Amino acid sequence: MNLVLLVFAMGAVTFVPRMLPMVILQKIKLPSFVNRFLKFIPFAALGALIFPGVLTSTGPDNLTSAVLGSVISVILALNNTNIMLVVAGGILGAFIGNIYL
Amino acid sequence: MNSVKSHCQETYLMQNTQKRTAFRAGLRTGLPIAIGYIPIAIAFGLLAKAAGIPNYVGMLMSFVIFAGASQFVGVNLLALGAGFSEIVLTTFILNLRHFLMSASIAQRIETTATKKWLALLSFGLTDETFAVAALQNEPHLSRYFVLGLNLMAFSAWNFGTWIGLFLAAGLPESLKLSMGIALYVMFIALLIPSMKKSQPVLVVSLLAMGIHTVLHWANFANLSTGWMIIIATVASALIGAILFEREDCTE
16 A cells, blocks of 8 residues: 555545635625534534543543543633643643552 | 835734734644643654554654544554555544534634635644634634644644654653643633533533433444544534524623
């Protein structure tokens, strides 16, 4: 198999779904229902991306580490902490959970 | 004549400064993504190496594809001896969710952006750059801001891949594992403030988590994670659009 050709084919099928809606839809006025649907997409996608994936994010048998990291980051985020600090706190929590628990 | 010229030059300079400010803000806003990407890209580099893929192909993947899930799955499938079309088709299915994200963000990018600009910006669309861009407070995003954001993410992804391919074999396992949570934590940090502010957002995002969890546990028809995320996202956003007819979900 030609690996370089494969990489470019994978690049093409990754690029097309990213590119088409952006180029086509940007200047079109959409019906309000579609608009509402699209406005909810970021929050829906974030929810689906976070859970349950986060539970296995620190390895297959490492639930405590993942839970400790997520709980710390949820608490920090609830208190409107700067995003970099939330990320740092979450990684630290996962690291501590990984080493000590 | 002279004054017109200097006036034009002034506006030109001012616009240039604005562009630069927006670009820098984009780079800065992209920092949490970069922190999350580097360890994952390192892991990708290590995996590609372990699968016996030549270093230049590993680098080329991060440069041309720039999509974590696709690259991991691609390398896995290669190691399993899958065929060309199977790998390309799986990559395509895995990335269909970006179709939704691209449609969602299209309405937010400043309308002065040309199609060439939009195509360039769309190359940098990932789960992470999309989430960060979509949750900015400004209703319209400067194309220079999005470019800066994407460039930060893209550079970190390629830098991490390079480390993984050439340097990373010696990193301690516990550190590598702990970094795996970084992107999830960033998603949490992005989502929670909006969940606090708006009840529709709270309902929609909890619904998405619930639907994905049910699909994950039930695991019927052997759905891949890519499909589960698409189904959960579309279903919960649809329910939100039906339930909250009058509310504006962004506030």
